[in-house]
Amino acid sequence: MDIRLRQCFIAVDDHDKAITFYRDVLGMEVRNDVGFEGMRWVTVGSPLQPDVEIVLEPPGANPDASPADREAMAQLLAKGMLRGVNFTTADCDGLYARVRESGADVVQEPMDQPYGVRDCAFRDPAGNMLRFMERDGG
Secondary structure, three states, rough: OOOOOEEEHHHHHHHHHHHHHHHHHOOEEEEEEEEOOOOOEEEEEEOOOOOOHHHHHHHHOOOOOOOOHHHHHHHHHHHEEEEEEEEOOOOHHHHHHHEEEOEEEEEEEEEEEEOOEEEEEEOOOOOEEEEEEEOOOO
């Protein structure tokens, strides 16, 4: 069976701040920026993975979401309670220095984990947790 990841979704409350972070701080490409019926979706991705994209979407972007559901999602996003994304990197400490210098909210400084990675964590401008992992040996 040939199954591969194509897209994952992250809720953001300000696309312009998100673009600045994902493009300018993390070095991702902006691949698409679409507005439709009052909503906006932006896709970003690593130049090293041209077939994988992260879709930055408004909280509760599902067209079947009720206004109450959208408000609940916005509140969870504001609290940093929505799931983020885990990335790999060849240089956890270098990436940490660059992201910290940008003013991003540091959740965890680089540390060696007992399960074989060195990792660090930040929150993006919307409060989503982003973890960056380096395997033992780089």
